[in-house]
Amino acid sequence: MNKKTIITFLLALVAMAGQAQTIPQDWFKTDTVTVKGRIEGFDAERFGFTSMTCYLYDVMEKDNNTLVMDINSDGTFEKSFSINYPMRLKFKSSGESKVGFSEIPFFVRPGETVDITVRLNEQGQYECYYNSGSSKDVERWLKSDLQLQKMCSRLYDFKGEFDEANNIAEQLWHDMLERIDTVSRRDNFTPMEMQLAQAEMQNQFAFSLIDYAFEYADRLMPWQQQADGSWQQIVTDSAALRPTMDVNNYRLLKRVDFDNPLLMTDQLYYFTLNRVQWARPNKESTLSGVAGIKDRLQKSYAAYKQLMGIDHLTLTAQLCIYMWMQQSYDEWKTYEKAFPLYLSSFTHPYIRQKAEQFYQREMAKTELTSPLPNGSGIEIIRNIISKYPGRYLMIDFWGMGCGSCLISIQNSKNLRAEIAKRDDVKLIFISYDNTAGGSDAYKKFVAEWLADEETICITNADFSRLRELFHFNAIPHYETITPDCRRVRDDLRINGYDNFDYELQRLLDKLK
Structure with a gap:
């Protein structure tokens, strides 16, 4: 099979990914996970650290969290915490490592216990060996050197015009597909690992394209201090800024399956949601109160559908609205009709359930x-x-x-x-x-x-x-x-x- 045939096949596979995947019934649920195991030969002085840190970005929660896991003197460790859906996470050394080993990556579903042994491999390097849980099922993907984020730097670091950026994005899409094909064949990815790799790729791609547009706009709208000491963004070239509002310049986002729940497994997804939320084609409302909320929701519906090239509110679009609902709660909580407006946006049952729980929890707060x-x-x-x-x-x-x-x-x-x-x-x-x-x-x-x-x-x-x-x-x-x-x-x-x-x-x- 030649390179062109492989790329064509993978393009079709990505397009069908949302239809092909079988997501378990309990994929979305709130439950505790436990990460435990042992670092063989651990010595705090020789390793340079006694704890490891994980940054948890759960898009279902209003606040992000930091998790600290202590390493005992015998190298054992254990940490339990709650999540709402499967995630790929990593614990990183809280201090500078002296032995070349600094992180424990893992993939975990709500309710699971993941048992991990860290030991020297045949090459004399510390490696994670997964003894149980979903991490064992997707071990090849967890350890793979796909380097998709590094590949995307050519797009999000690009300083030129939109037309050239889209050419770079087009080539990037094909290069990442080829990279996944090469690595997955070499490492014998399972079908689930292949789907996770494709979701990772799409997430990285969506973030990078919109982030390029953010940086492009920021260069044309620098912050300047005013006479009264305040700071304001000043548009230096309104004509050059117009492409950021043109939905056609985001046309390659149509390739991303924004309904795919596997996108959520990647921690970058939290930042992708942020970029989609504030993408330039998404217009702010000039109205206030309930009218302003309704107006902004309608504008958001239209902008998300245009950005994603689809005629319904995708899972990603609904999560953008869900996050906005949480982030702006203090602004709308006194309006009785505001919450039903948000709730009407959520057709996904789990998002709707979490929205209702959030509202009930916040409204029940009485202690200052x-x-x-x-x-x-x-x-x-x-x-x-x-x-x-x-x-x-x-x-x-x-x-x-x-x-x-x-x-x-x-x-x-x-x-x-x-x-x-x-x-x-x-x-x-x-x-x-x-x-x-x-x-x-x-x-x-x-x-x-x-x-x-x-x-x-x-x-x-x-x-x-x-x-x-x-x-x-x-x-x-x-x-x-x-x-x-x-x-x-x-x-x-x-x-x-x-x-x-x-x-x-x-x-x-x-x-x-």
Whole structure:
């Protein structure tokens, strides 16, 4: 079979993938999974780490999460957590590995236990061996060197015009199909592994094409500081920006099966949803209240159908709306007719079920604060609280590798100088670094921008534990702690500096 025949065959196979797959009845369900096993010959000093971290992006949950798994002195490990559908995940070493081994990839379905042994292979390299669970069934795919994300960099890093980008995308699609064919034949993929590889490819492709459009638009709409200190995006070339609104420039997305639930197994899918949500052809509503929600939903329906080249709301489109419903809950929760509008968008039974559960759970909340979470790492927060009795604390979790964190700190210097005059609140800045006490770059930044603030730099491992305790992944992330050592509910906490006085006063009024 020549190369052209192979590509033609695979194109047809991808097109039929949604019809060909048989998804088990219990594919979508909320249940606990357990990952356990042993690293043979583990020695903490020689390996360079004692814990591993997994970033969990579950599109069914409002908040992302970080999972920390401790490695015992004998090399054994075990971690249990909840998911809503099968996922490919990985635990990565929380510190810098000294032995070349740094991650444990696995594939798991809700309700499963995955048993993994990590040991040296014949080449003297550490390798994962799967003893049970779905990971054993798709081991060849988990260990494969498909490198699809690396291949896609030629598209999402491209700086040229749309026509040329689409030519690159066309070639990329064929190259990835050929790569899957080569690797799957060499490693003897099973039919399920082939479907997972194809879903991974389609997910990477969709993200890369829309991400290229995002970057293209951002270059034409740079942020500029105004006279009043605020920042606004300024369009430098409106004519050059028009292609980002032209649905025809996204025509290759029609090849992606956005109804395929296997797309969800890839952690990149969360970011693909974000890109689809905010794709330029998706227009914002200028209306407010329930009318604005209805108007935006109608515009979203039309935009998603055009983007995906299909006449119904796909699984991916419904998940975009579901995520938007969760993210904007604080804006629409007071409108009685808002939730039925969202609910009418969901024809997928599991999405509809999760939407109803989310709404019931949020509406049932009555407590404005909750006790601090218990677990390893919380002593860091308790020590801070003890230094500032009687004050509200706003904790800013940030990092030197986070551009938006640095910009937020730089832009808020004058605002923070005013906040510092108050005796009822204190700002706390917690960052992380591999170097004890922070790198030279960290110390230089703190000296210039945070010299008068309470700053704490902890290890990557300790920062991951705080992420797990406070249930967040992305930074900057903000938490508000009351003088009686309680955590403020997410919809009432102070989120940054721009509306600090208003948000603090709102909180004080609510807590009276």
